[in-house]
Amino acid sequence: MSTIFIPKHIHPTYSNTVFNDCLLFHDMTPHELDRLENYAEQSKCEEGEYLFRQDTPADFVYNVISGSVAIERIFTNGRRQIIGFLFPGDFIGLTHSPNYDCAVRCLTKVEFYKFSRKRLNTLSEEVGHLKQNMEQIKSAIFSRVMEQLYVLGQKKALERLCFLFMQLLERLPGARADRVELYMSRQDMADYLGLTIETVSRCLAKLKSDGLVAFPKLNHLQILNLPAVSELAEC
Amino acid sequence: MSTIFIPKHIHPTYSNTVFNDCLLFHDMTPHELDRLENYAEQSKCEEGEYLFRQDTPADFVYNVISGSVAIERIFTNGRRQIIGFLFPGDFIGLTHSPNYDCAVRCLTKVEFYKFSRKRLNTLSEEVGHLKQNMEQIKSAIFSRVMEQLYVLGQKKALERLCFLFMQLLERLPGARADRVELYMSRQDMADYLGLTIETVSRCLAKLKSDGLVAFPKLNHLQILNLPAVSELAEC
DNA sequence: GAAAAATATTGATAAATATCAAAAACAGAG
DNA sequence: CTCTGTTTTTGATATTTATCAATATTTTTC
Numbered sequence: 001m002s003t004i005f006i007p008k009h010i011h012p013t014y015s016n017t018v019f020n021d022c023l024l025f026h027d028m029t030p031h032e033l034d035r036l037e038n039y040a041e042q043s044k045c046e047e048g049e050y051l052f053r054q055d056t057p058a059d060f061v062y063n064v065i066s067g068s069v070a071i072e073r074i075f076t077n078g079r080r081q082i083i084g085f086l087f088p089g090d091f092i093g094l095t096h097s098p099n100y101d102c103a104v105r106c107l108t109k110v111e112f113y114k115f116s117r118k119r120l121n122t123l124s125e126e127v128g129h130l131k132q133n134m135e136q137i138k139s140a141i142f143s144r145v146m147e148q149l150y151v152l153g154q155k156k157a158l159e160r161l162c163f164l165f166m167q168l169l170e171r172l173p174g175a176r177a178d179r180v181e182l183y184m185s186r187q188d189m190a191d192y193l194g195l196t197i198e199t200v201s202r203c204l205a206k207l208k209s210d211g212l213v214a215f216p217k218l219n220h221l222q223i224l225n226l227p228a229v230s231e232l233a234e235c
Numbered sequence: 236m237s238t239i240f241i242p243k244h245i246h247p248t249y250s251n252t253v254f255n256d257c258l259l260f261h262d263m264t265p266h267e268l269d270r271l272e273n274y275a276e277q278s279k280c281e282e283g284e285y286l287f288r289q290d291t292p293a294d295f296v297y298n299v300i301s302g303s304v305a306i307e308r309i310f311t312n313g314r315r316q317i318i319g320f321l322f323p324g325d326f327i328g329l330t331h332s333p334n335y336d337c338a339v340r341c342l343t344k345v346e347f348y349k350f351s352r353k354r355l356n357t358l359s360e361e362v363g364h365l366k367q368n369m370e371q372i373k374s375a376i377f378s379r380v381m382e383q384l385y386v387l388g389q390k391k392a393l394e395r396l397c398f399l400f401m402q403l404l405e406r407l408p409g410a411r412a413d414r415v416e417l418y419m420s421r422q423d424m425a426d427y428l429g430l431t432i433e434t435v436s437r438c439l440a441k442l443k444s445d446g447l448v449a450f451p452k453l454n455h456l457q458i459l460n461l462p463a464v465s466e467l468a469e470c
Numbered sequence: 471g472a473a474a475a476a477t478a479t480t481g482a483t484a485a486a487t488a489t490c491a492a493a494a495a496c497a498g499a500g
Numbered sequence: 501c502t503c504t505g506t507t508t509t510t511g512a513t514a515t516t517t518a519t520c521a522a523t524a525t526t527t528t529t530c
Contacts, residue, residue: 073385076469079385083384097378139336145384146308149384150316154429157487196487198487198509201508202510234311391516392516421477421478430518431517431518433520434516434518436478440480
């Protein structure tokens, strides 16, 4: 598996124990959660910084507490493709390879928990739920990447953007149709969707003039006509 | 994880035990291989038939002995995206989800080994190598899918075709630059590369007229200028 | 082996997107 | 608040790819 962990995630409540409600730690007993908590180290990273770089030792697994990151893959010719965006609750780094095969860049200030991958693996041998949950997360991630293949292979620019919007609406904790915060730049959107920044900009203009969306602020998206945007995204 | 298993694979020699040299069964003792052999059931499937369909119970893992298959994913609107092609030595069906998330269609007559997924999982608990190898295969597959994201997101039609050719050259057992058998139709190539059949056809014509490739027969590709094709594929 | 069916190629044109260039909007520093 | 640098938008045009239609080739059937 890879470094990317993008589970379909219901926003965790970190109230009691830091891991409650989090998909990876679902169904675990209080005792098990306590043990896990001992393994976690909380830390943070500033906007623009990298959590880790491609081809460096994959020693840690991360769980995003707050903020957003972009998963980037650099290719031989130096160009990059953004593989996905991750948000609070999402996991990063559950790869099997010795090195990370992607880089992770912070789009905002990011708070996260950091686990030793080795320890997490050891623990997963002992705690049945943990292991099963890890597998489930991987399944979900792979499923999402396959959907993205379809998006890049078959959809038009406008549809790709709507797809991104729907994805953000579903995955950003606290997002509502009238308030979706876009943490990434237009260039990031372009690199994610396989478009140029100009095409992204023009599609946004079109969606605006058609009354499907509005931008009270540059990075604050309002979806005015959800059925229409959803329809374009599915198509 | 998903149903797709596309290990970077050195053609297995099925001479002594059927599993020798096969990535999944690498480093296993003769005793372990014997045990595994008991779990395998050999079978075959005709061209055009499906090994399995999307959203059906994922009860078996397959290992291709001979022939080629296409991994297809059908989306809500009924359109399909080909996720990848599999060849001798490749594994299919090592998903974690209860159902397959892709369909597998035979491009040719296909011979394969069939394992009960449950049994394979049980065995992987006991045989360290097996489990590790399974993880490694998944890593490789995921890595490949990410590369494909880049291909669909960034490359032009001509480059995508060259990418496919290089992939076939590397992965088809026995393929050489002057003899790459294309088991898929032009439509399959198009659905894999996110193009139309006409664009595929025109790109082939261009590559031919530029002297980079030749087609002694419709599905028999000769790469005449390997550096040039490789260059286009990387780019 | 000839006819029919399926698949692939080619042509003309339209649509979508990229490219290059300039203007506008925005964000941060002082 | 104003200046400066960056990001975004818009405009004009070129390139790429899709679409629709016709022809050619290959495969299948009898």
